[in-house]
Amino acid sequence: MLEIKGLKVKLEEEDKQILKGVDLTVEAGKVHAIMGPNGSGKSTLSYVLSGRDGYEVTEGSATLGGEDLLELEAEERAALGLFLAFQYPVEIPGVGNMTFLRTAVNAQRKARGQDEMSAAEFLKVIRAKAKTLKIDADMLKRPVNVGFSGGEKKRNEILQMAMLEPKMCILDETDSGLDVDAMKLVAEGVNALRDEGRGFLVITHYQRLLDHIKPDVVHIMANGRIVKTGGPDLALEVEKNGYADILAEVA
Amino acid sequence: MSALAKKQESTAARLEGLALPKGGAWATEAREAALGRLQTMGLPQRRDEYWKYTRPDTLTQENAPEASLFVSDETPLFDELDRLKIVFVDGVFDAGQSDDFAGENLTIERLSDVAEADIHWARDLYGVLEANGQTPVERPLAAMNTAFATDGVVIHVTGPVERPVSLIYRHENTTSDAILHHVIKLDAGASFTLLENGPAAARFNKSMEVDVADGAAFHHVRAQGRDHERRAVTHIFARLGTESVFKSFTLTVNGRLTRNEAVIELTGDDAVAHIAGAAMGDGDFLHDDTVFVTHDAVNCESRQVFKKVLRNGATGVFQGKILVKKDAQKTDGYQISQSLMLDDDSQFLAKPELEIYADDVACSHGSTSGAIDEDALFYLRARGVPRDIATDLLVLSFVAEAVEEIEHESLRDAINTRLEGWLERRRG
Ligand SMILES: Nc1ncnc2c1ncn2[C@@H]1O[C@H](COP(=O)(O)OP(=O)(O)OP(=O)(O)O)[C@@H](O)[C@H]1O
Ligand SMILES: [Mg+2]
Numbered sequence: 001m002l003e004i005k006g007l008k009v010k011l012e013e014e015d016k017q018i019l020k021g022v023d024l025t026v027e028a029g030k031v032h033a034i035m036g037p038n039g040s041g042k043s044t045l046s047y048v049l050s051g052r053d054g055y056e057v058t059e060g061s062a063t064l065g066g067e068d069l070l071e072l073e074a075e076e077r078a079a080l081g082l083f084l085a086f087q088y089p090v091e092i093p094g095v096g097n098m099t100f101l102r103t104a105v106n107a108q109r110k111a112r113g114q115d116e117m118s119a120a121e122f123l124k125v126i127r128a129k130a131k132t133l134k135i136d137a138d139m140l141k142r143p144v145n146v147g148f149s150g151g152e153k154k155r156n157e158i159l160q161m162a163m164l165e166p167k168m169c170i171l172d173e174t175d176s177g178l179d180v181d182a183m184k185l186v187a188e189g190v191n192a193l194r195d196e197g198r199g200f201l202v203i204t205h206y207q208r209l210l211d212h213i214k215p216d217v218v219h220i221m222a223n224g225r226i227v228k229t230g231g232p233d234l235a236l237e238v239e240k241n242g243y244a245d246i247l248a249e250v251a
Numbered sequence: 252m253s254a255l256a257k258k259q260e261s262t263a264a265r266l267e268g269l270a271l272p273k274g275g276a277w278a279t280e281a282r283e284a285a286l287g288r289l290q291t292m293g294l295p296q297r298r299d300e301y302w303k304y305t306r307p308d309t310l311t312q313e314n315a316p317e318a319s320l321f322v323s324d325e326t327p328l329f330d331e332l333d334r335l336k337i338v339f340v341d342g343v344f345d346a347g348q349s350d351d352f353a354g355e356n357l358t359i360e361r362l363s364d365v366a367e368a369d370i371h372w373a374r375d376l377y378g379v380l381e382a383n384g385q386t387p388v389e390r391p392l393a394a395m396n397t398a399f400a401t402d403g404v405v406i407h408v409t410g411p412v413e414r415p416v417s418l419i420y421r422h423e424n425t426t427s428d429a430i431l432h433h434v435i436k437l438d439a440g441a442s443f444t445l446l447e448n449g450p451a452a453a454r455f456n457k458s459m460e461v462d463v464a465d466g467a468a469f470h471h472v473r474a475q476g477r478d479h480e481r482r483a484v485t486h487i488f489a490r491l492g493t494e495s496v497f498k499s500f501t502l503t504v505n506g507r508l509t510r511n512e513a514v515i516e517l518t519g520d521d522a523v524a525h526i527a528g529a530a531m532g533d534g535d536f537l538h539d540d541t542v543f544v545t546h547d548a549v550n551c552e553s554r555q556v557f558k559k560v561l562r563n564g565a566t567g568v569f570q571g572k573i574l575v576k577k578d579a580q581k582t583d584g585y586q587i588s589q590s591l592m593l594d595d596d597s598q599f600l601a602k603p604e605l606e607i608y609a610d611d612v613a614c615s616h617g618s619t620s621g622a623i624d625e626d627a628l629f630y631l632r633a634r635g636v637p638r639d640i641a642t643d644l645l646v647l648s649f650v651a652e653a654v655e656e657i658e659h660e661s662l663r664d665a666i667n668t669r670l671e672g673w674l675e676r677r678r679g
Binding site: 050051052053073074075077078079083084086089090091092093094095099100101103104105107108111143160164 | 624625626627629630631632633634635636637638640641644645647648649650651652
């Protein structure tokens with residue numbers, strides 16, 4: 001599904017190399033987790049994949065379902081089925097959450113040559129999905145993320161994911177700022193979307209989330225590279241011993 | 252010769268050959284007084300502090316610069332609303348296109364008729380709020396308006412009026428030079444909504460004097476025409492009584508030069524004045540909001556919310572002042588002026604001012620100028636919204652604070668639809 005090969009990325013503005021050759025493949029139907037120390041490049045990887053400006057790919061490739069992601073505009077990548085749940089969801093005053101989501105859903109459908117969803121149908125679907133995530137009607141009406149608590153913002157990301165039904169979901173620290181119950185809700189939201197056709201890349205610092213969303217593969221990222229790949233046990237090892245041993249081992 | 256003497260001399264030259272419109276004794280008296288004010292002040296010049304950002308010459312020169320007619324197949328604004336329509340073509344009232352001046356709690360007269368008759372309340376207002384608004388800052392073009400206005404309406408509201416009165420302007424002559432003056436009086440407890448829209452003339456000088464008595468509520472929603480080449484100067488002079496409400500919103504798109512002045516005086520305790528505007532400029536466009544709010548009573552609230560979206564070399568100007576007099580305790584004053592620059596060629600010139608003589612007040616003001624928020628843009632695009640639509644959403648988001656000042660939902664929706672249309676047409 002998602003195939004990243006030898007990806008090297010520097011900042012556009014300054015001569016700073018952040019990703020130093022990332023190799024990673026996420027197969028359809030699988031959940032991969034990425035862990036790694038602060039500043040190792042996890043968010044940068046998610047931004048580069050989803051098409052944020054400000055980065056320059058100096059080497060390597062990234063494809064989704066065989067299509068070259070790096071050639072596409074951010075919105076084209078989204079329409080192709082790539083979704084990023086942001087580490088820091090953005091507040092957009094003056095744009096209603098509902099308007100925003102309907103615009104997004106229909107823009108993607110249009111890009112894929114599908115019919116737009118009618119307002120009534122959209123309303124029905126979003127209400128049902130919001131309910132399972134315990135997002136109330138008031139939050140749907142409010143401007144995007146404005147005045148949302150940290151946890152509400154993260155739940156809103158998952159709602160967007162549920163509405164957009166992407167093929168490849170990248171979740172960047174979706175667990176941070178969540179209380180225990182909210183974490184369960186979010187995990188249930190993610191698990192509900194798990195199926196054979198969909199891949200997940202879950203960036204997290206903690207085993208907690210992985211207790212609920214069981215990963216098939218765990219990667220450790222350090223200093224702009226995937227330095228170790230293993231099974232679910234690898235996350236437990238990090239939880240117990242931190243990164244020191246792993247980093248020493250690969251150094 | 253002093254600068255003022257020179258100014259007076261050139262003003263005298265400009266006014267030579269201009270005759271005051273005919274009218275009854277009171278009207279002639281009011282016009283002559285206004286002419287006197289104008290002759291003393293002189294017409295505005297580029298060197299004047301109050302015209303530092305906006306060149307007044309095309310507004311003061313002898314002939315109106317030509318402005319081509321604007322054609323559009325868009326349904327006229329407010330078309331679906333139930334309203335009483337009053338139409339002016341190139342600044343002349345058109346009875347054929349207008350509705351009958353009838354309504355409960357409502358008296359409407361044409362200014363040129365009133366000027367002949369002795370309608371005491373109109374006499375007590377015409378040019379009075381304008382004259383009062385000449386200090387501390389001079390507004391010579393408003394004095395010129397009072398002196399030379401040839402048409403307009405005077406509206407007396409004696410109680411609650413549901414159905415809005417809608418002033419519709421039409422531009423049919425490429426060199427028309429229109430001067431209109433409206434007078435609106437709301438009696439105690441009255442409420443009234445006034446709408447204005449349409450391109451008025453090649454050059455337009457419009458004044459409106461609004462007297463809002465105790466407990467009355469005046470709502471004003473205006474959309475200045477989409478005519479690209481107009482030059483317009485407008486003044487609103489309002490006086491607010493105790494517990495009265497004044498809310499005015501203006502949407503401005505296009506136009507070579509538009510200067511909207513508002514002079515609001517809160518004279519009764521617990522009064523509320525909100526004045527807001529959204530301006531969208533693309534290319535050869537200058538939009539100037541010049542606002543002066545005076546708090547002269549206790550526990551009043553005033554808000555000024557102005558948003559300008561500028562691209563392709565458009566210019567936005569904001570001069571806004573809150574003056575809080577010595578006894579205007581518990582004043583709550585707010586002022587924000589912001590511009591959103593869609594490219595590097597545009598400019599926003601702002602002069603926000605507070606002048607406070609009371610000690611127990613809460614006043615805040617701010618002015619910012621910025622580009623589209625890249626983080627928000629990426630967020631929208633990452634959800635599949637194409638760049639151009641995402642940008643437009645952020646533009647709407649930017650002006651939302653001003654549009655939200657419109658109290659009636661149907662009017663707010665009408666304005667939003669207009670804004671969306673304007674943006675959509677520029678998406679290419
Ligand atoms: N725009 C930028 N300007 C300067 N440095 C940047 C920029 N973007 C990323 N970096 C740097 O690149 C490195 C990787 O950052 P990134 O946000 O990808 O880390 P991360 O692995 O997501 O960290 P965390 O676990 O704290 O979220 C950091 O050192 C960061 O400071
Ligand atoms: Mg990060």
